[in-house]
Amino acid sequence: xxxxxxxxxxxxxxxxxxxxxxxxxxxxxxxxxxxxxxxxxxxxxxxxxxxxxxxxxxxxxxxxxxxxxxxxxxxxxxxxxxxxxxxxxxxxxxxxxxxxxxxxxxxxxxxxxxxxxxxxxxxxxxxxxxxxxxxxxxxxxxxxxxxxxxxxxxxxxxxxxxxxxxxxxxxxxxxxxxxxxxxxxxxxxxxxxxxxxxxxxxxxxxxxxxxxxxxxxxxxxxxxxxxxxxxxxxxxxxxxxxxxxxxxxxxxxxxxxx
Amino acid sequence: xxxxxxxxxxxxxxxxxxxxxxxxxxxxxxxxxxxxxxxxxxxxxxxxxxxxxxxxxxxxxxxxxxxxxxxxxxxxxxxxxxxxxxxxxxxxxxxxxxxxxxxxxxxxxxxxxxxxxxxxxxxxxxxxxxxxxxxxxxxxxxxxxxxxxxxxxxxxxxxxxxxxxxxxxxxxxxxxxxxxxxxxxxxxxxxxxxxxxxxxxxxxxxxxxxxxxxxxxxxx
Numbered sequence: 001x002x003x004x005x006x007x008x009x010x011x012x013x014x015x016x017x018x019x020x021x022x023x024x025x026x027x028x029x030x031x032x033x034x035x036x037x038x039x040x041x042x043x044x045x046x047x048x049x050x051x052x053x054x055x056x057x058x059x060x061x062x063x064x065x066x067x068x069x070x071x072x073x074x075x076x077x078x079x080x081x082x083x084x085x086x087x088x089x090x091x092x093x094x095x096x097x098x099x100x101x102x103x104x105x106x107x108x109x110x111x112x113x114x115x116x117x118x119x120x121x122x123x124x125x126x127x128x129x130x131x132x133x134x135x136x137x138x139x140x141x142x143x144x145x146x147x148x149x150x151x152x153x154x155x156x157x158x159x160x161x162x163x164x165x166x167x168x169x170x171x172x173x174x175x176x177x178x179x180x181x182x183x184x185x186x187x188x189x190x191x192x193x194x195x196x197x198x199x200x201x202x203x204x205x206x207x208x209x210x211x212x213x214x215x216x217x218x219x220x221x222x223x224x225x226x227x228x229x230x231x232x233x234x235x236x237x238x239x240x241x242x243x244x245x246x247x248x249x250x251x252x253x254x255x256x257x258x
Numbered sequence: 259x260x261x262x263x264x265x266x267x268x269x270x271x272x273x274x275x276x277x278x279x280x281x282x283x284x285x286x287x288x289x290x291x292x293x294x295x296x297x298x299x300x301x302x303x304x305x306x307x308x309x310x311x312x313x314x315x316x317x318x319x320x321x322x323x324x325x326x327x328x329x330x331x332x333x334x335x336x337x338x339x340x341x342x343x344x345x346x347x348x349x350x351x352x353x354x355x356x357x358x359x360x361x362x363x364x365x366x367x368x369x370x371x372x373x374x375x376x377x378x379x380x381x382x383x384x385x386x387x388x389x390x391x392x393x394x395x396x397x398x399x400x401x402x403x404x405x406x407x408x409x410x411x412x413x414x415x416x417x418x419x420x421x422x423x424x425x426x427x428x429x430x431x432x433x434x435x436x437x438x439x440x441x442x443x444x445x446x447x448x449x450x451x452x453x454x455x456x457x458x459x460x461x462x463x464x465x466x467x468x469x470x471x472x473x474x475x476x477x478x
Binding site: 001002003004005040045046067070071072074075076093094095096098099117118119120121122123124171172200201202203225226255257 | 274275276279280283315316317320351362363386387388389390391392393394395412414415416418419420421422437438439458460461462463464466467
């Protein structure tokens, strides 16, 4: 039986983890390889690197980090941030990424998703959807796509966009609520559910986890196939094992053999 | 098996570096220290290797084009697998390429070493998402040396899958293991000295390292 995945997400800048990882006795909390190894040992099902490096010129350090991580951890790695061309995807895959997450480029040029899927297969093309609720109280729920870390509105309806990129070959959607990101008040379940019900590909819930019940709700109520979280793991509030045990106790199918 | 060489074929497809690292680690942990893992696009190296691995990440047609673009490689693979009867392992699309043809985007001829088509996964339960992505358990159809001493079945270890298409062997005896995903999805095939996995042993942690170690010791 296929299991629900838990995916810790690391923000990487210039090849270093920022927004520190403060759990366990890492020799170097800024080294993505150290953090990845710790999550590998902790039973994470996948790992996500989000490259927030400002300039494209610093990609070399990211590629080095991806390559060293892939050498040390035998679990799937998704890398996102600043991917604009088929050559960018190829370079990351050759460095050791298993999947790439595309955000702004998918908004600017949806056919880029199709080109990536045709070249590398849908299974490695993740489209990251950053959405904000635009409906008022009492109105039917609606969300709009934002880019550039939630700063730039696009006017695109999130559900329609999700359907459109899936039709073009996206193999997975990483759905982040910009309203909830960093708020620790739980995922936007209505958003997660609306997108998961609208598409045939797996959805990863993201943005806003404050506790373990939020992970359960993302899957049970939001119908996500995987849950992504950062701070609850980074700061040692919970271990991945605790999260899995909690989700299993709630009746979700989890991989407990790691 | 002292001094054996394992050729992992580099044909421009996906993440070969981590595959090589997983094989190196499995060899070390299995005490096969003198095993040499060669990441290669040289047909001569493959023609002379003791074991051959065909990895693969990507779209079927694109992978087939990439393989054909390496001069003499398909012939070298056939030489080692068929004339020399050496252990051969295909992984993911590398396994799918062993089939008669792939149906992703356009119908594309495979190597036809294991008869069958690679078609889209259609789960009986429409709520199940495609790609089949993540960790699943394996159900064994028949015993196989590559699965020896690995806890399998619903309470066994997990393997990592990420695919939208699956190989259905024409001869059911070629299917060694499957996973349940709204019906059986082929997880492993084998015929004589040729084997293939839909899952990624190089990404499958404990199960994967044990599987690779079995491959490095396999005497079909």
